[in-house]
Amino acid sequence: MSRLIVVSNRVGPLKDSGKAGGLAVALVDTLRQTGGIWFGWTGKVSEEGTFGLLHEEKHRKVVMQQIDITQQDYDEFYIGYANRTLWPVLHYRLDLAEFDRRYEEGYRRVNERFAARLHPSIQPDDTIWVHDYHFFGLAAQLRAMEVENPIAFFLHIPFPAPEILAALPNAESLVRRMLAYDLIGFQTERDAANFRRFVVEELQGEDLGNDRVSAVGREVIARAYPIGIDAESFAQFVHSADARRHMARVEKLLDGRQQIIGVDRIDYSKGLPERFKAFERLLEDYPENRGQVSLMQVAPPSRSEVDSYVDIRNELEHLTGHINGRFADLDWTPIRFLTRSFNRKALAGVYRESKVGLVTPLRDGMNLVAKEYVAAQRPEDPGVLVLSRFAGAAERMKEALIVNPHSAEEVAAALQTALTMPWEERRERWLAMYERICEEGAHEWAQAILSDLRTEFAAYSA
Structure with a gap:
């Protein structure tokens, strides 16, 4: 079984203290089965930021890797684009969204740097699973670095109707970059259908049926995988x-x-x-x-x-x-x-x-x-x-x-x-x-996504 690399904004914990949510428990159990890496942000701000020390913590077959970000990254990437722009837009609250070019540039910059720091740890047989709206562009950056591994993405929050998302400046570019993933998972059928509609209506893509769309030379699965609990x-x-x-x-x-x-x-x-x-x-x-x-x-x-x-x-x-x-x-x-x-x-x-x-x-x-x-x-x-x-x-x-x-x-x-x-x-x-x-528990949710990703990637590579 290939290793799994999980990427998310925050990492862990690897021990269930009663505070960890269903997502963390499901990911930890899956990582323990496959072995691998959980990569993300330390939650800390430092002068060196993403260029600083890579914090590693090993627990048997699982390695936690975390990096800092700078104050500028925090202001523009995290508080700015992630929480003042993407969060309200994805929750249908255009009235609260702030559109600032500096925020968008900070978001792209941090996605680039996270990809660059993760890249040396990726082995040819690894499966990569990226989580949530902080990293819409991560796969595109990894592909630019010639990473050919299967990469899945899961969005834990809503994906709005095309008419809403289109209000986001450069929305087409954002979705085009998402197509670098092989599989994109959503919480509901409505969210998955909204994504496929955007690809067809805004990117002049094609709906291939069976939850598949193609555009800009890429074919991806965009499917609902409702997350559960144990x-x-x-x-x-x-x-x-x-x-x-x-x-x-x-x-x-x-x-x-x-x-x-x-x-x-x-x-x-x-x-x-x-x-x-x-x-x-x-x-x-x-x-x-x-x-x-x-x-x-x-x-x-x-x-x-x-x-x-x-x-x-x-x-x-x-x-x-x-x-x-x-x-x-x-x-x-x-x-x-x-x-x-x-x-x-x-x-x-x-x-x-x-x-x-x-x-x-x-x-x-x-x-x-x-x-x-x-x-x-x-x-x-x-x-x-x-x-x-x-x-x-x-x-x-x-x-x-x-x-x-x-x-x-x-x-x-x-x-x-x-x-x-x-x-x-x-x-x-x-x-x-x-x-x-x-x-329909958390473990079944994780296994369904990874099984579909590996099946799809094997068929695509054949």
Whole structure:
């Protein structure tokens, strides 16, 4: 079996401390099977940047390789093009996107330097798997260095409709460079179809069928591979000491009342202000929930250097104060807004004690919280998942209550349905989703992509 080289913005961890997400666990297991390298950014800024020391850490068959970036790279590549330009465009938020030529130049520069630092480690039989929007152009740089190895790419966030992406300056050039990959994976059928449409409509390419497109002398697979979690392992987290401790704390806090749980980074794509307003509408339209149902929102901050993230946190704090001031009683707080993170075992306990899981992003690649909430439920008395139609998870979790997150009335009505749903219906919906997420786990996701890549590359090379 050939070695695997994984490239991503951040690396590891190689040990599961309970904090690593499903992606990290799946990649580590795959790397341990094949042996190989996990290459990425240290998360640090230095004067030498990408020209500095290559940090190596070996764990049996797996080598972690990381490099620094300069302050200029951080400002232009990471904060600039990746998070102020690509992130909003790919999440359909052209109103928040910043188009600056310096950002684009910084993005191209860092992709070139990462390729140059990775190149000496590549062996002829290696398989290369690149992750996410930070490295759309990495394969093109490797091809320019005469790397002929099979290279796959996976996008963890949405890929927008051609009409949206076309607003990005030099969008055609970006997608043309993506065609240097042999296989491009997406979270949903919609995202994959959007990419193929762009190739056909904007690059005058050809749709070859069976998820294949050709343009600029290249033929690639562009296919949906919905990422999963190790559902059975996550379900066991509820028996951990961390989970039991948090279950006891939540049970004491609720004192017989019901809880709705939301877990998201603070990000404008997550629909948190809309969620708070929908909860307010629940209390308005269904007053029997006052004093009986609370919303706990776990929302660790992210990208505090970007103004729009500061703005949304301020808005959420204002909404929390407004709603709590309007409805709170001496012994009941409507919204508990926690701007801190919890490890996955603790979250499993919080999920289990929550009657409703509320996952309502305005746009999301997949959203694994939806799957984690389902995995953590009591089989004999499961809760109900309320899920945005714009989350990638909705494509394979039809038994959830699917809602339009822009409609406070619709989300409030779904919450009321969830809170009053009979046991038989709750269990039927939960069981269908649980069995599916067990079958479509993170390991199956990784193996499907690598199997298709190797099959495609073998056929192409023959």
